[in-house]
Amino acid sequence: MAVPSSSVFDCIVLGAGIQGSFTAYHLAKNHKKTLLLEQFPLPHSRGSSHGQTRIIRRAYAEDFYTNMMEESYQLWAELEKESGVKLYRKTGLVVIAPPGNEEFETIWKNLEERKLPWESLMQEQFKQKYPGFSLNPEEVAGCDHDGGVLSADKALRAVQEQFLKMGGVIRDGEKVKHIQPGQVVKVTTNSSVFEAEHLVITAGPWAQKVLSPLGLELPLKTLRINVCYWKEKIPGKSGLLQNFPTFLAVNPNGEEHEVYGLPSQEYPGLFKICFHGGNEADPEARELQDKPNEIQDIQILCKFVSQYFPDLHPKPAVIEQCMYTSTPDCNFILDYHPLHKNIVIGSGFSGHGFKLSPLVGKILCELSIGKQPIYDLKPFSITRFKTQ
Ligand SMILES: Cc1cc2nc3c(=O)[nH]c(=O)nc-3n(C[C@H](O)[C@H](O)[C@H](O)COP(=O)(O)OP(=O)(O)OC[C@H]3O[C@@H](n4cnc5c(N)ncnc54)[C@H](O)[C@@H]3O)c2cc1C
Known part of the structure; x- marks a missing residue:
């Protein structure tokens, strides 16, 4: 204008x-x-x-974010109503972690104290609900029922x-x-x-x-994020298309990082599974990087995918870039x-x-x-x- x-x-x-x-x-x-x-x-x-999807969840270890999400959900609904566009898809948000994980425990305590809808998932239940998602035998899981996907x-x-x-x-x-x-x-x-x-x-x-x-x-750090999409080894065979959850893996295998995933949306048949973090980069030069196979966060993801999603190719089919601006x-x-x-x-x-x-x-x-x-x-x- x-x-x-x-x-x-x-x-x-x-x-x-x-x-x-x-x-x-x-x-x-x-x-x-x-x-x-x-x-x-x-x-x-x-x-x-940019991009088509983002996770929405109340599952936070910091209770002030859980509190703020109440109004945020209302404001998302208000924008949906005003615009006539559906922006939120409720899928539930699964959190997995090693047993006794402090962040995991705090998340559920926050949800429970506020009487928000969540449920703990036993190994057997998890297996039945998400057949292509292999938890480690000792790992714990829970579902924040209002979690889901925003159309970014x-x-x-x-x-x-x-x-x-x-x-x-x-x-x-x-x-x-x-x-x-x-x-x-x-x-x-x-x-x-x-x-x-x-x-x-x-x-x-x-x-x-x-x-x-x-x-x-x-004290801001700008990080280049590799947004990775993964395809099935045999298209349509794993059942993941029907059952892929929105998830957050906290310290998978006891390692100090997080991995998250979303059901297929951007590319038919491809699942978004990403490492929560990246290497420092200037936003003007974020495409300039070494060979994908040599990037540590992608290597970590390949290992994660081969272990937790054995029906997916353990190499990303598509890699895109985005930026985080992180505080300490x-x-x-x-x-x-x-x-x-x-x-x-x-x-x-x-x-x-x-x-x-x-x-x-x-x-x-x-x-x-x-x-x-x-x-x-x-x-x-x-x-x-x-x-x-
Ligand atoms: C890969 C990835 C996955 C994510 N997943 C999730 C998720 O699942 N759930 C979630 O809640 N959040 C998620 N986030 C975080 C979320 O997307 C960001 O927090 C959010 O988009 C930040 O928005 P912003 O407006 O601060 O930044 P930006 O979108 O970067 O907007 C800043 C704007 O300012 C403009 N600008 C800068 N300088 C100037 C200038 N000098 N003059 C004019 N314009 C200027 C830029 O061009 C840009 O358009 C994710 C982020 C990434 C990268």
């Missing part, structure tokens, strides 16, 4: 990934004249919000469309080159200058590049810029921010318009890093 380049907005949101788009949507709902700026032509696949691309499109319907303005292909803080913030892009009373920065893996010139260094404690950053209170920052989503994005957007909007969010934002504060 064309706007005069000298317009003054109530708020500019920098970055049209899922977090920025939901922030802009909530600002527009609050009748704020809002501009959403994006450096790439939309849609694009250079950040963290559709969600991004839906929230941006609703924002536009409410009078919001999106300008894509506008890379922000300079921010001049002040009572009115001046934002210069490659082709225009915009002004607003408030700015929200949701720049995903580019956050540090945007924040450094504003005098803020955050893997909790988000939702806070004001320490020196400029009309600049709000949403960052560090550490590979698990999609499911919470409707609520993250609401919180960032509230911070920006001076409304006190009902959640305790201490786990998301910038000051927490000073003690680390």
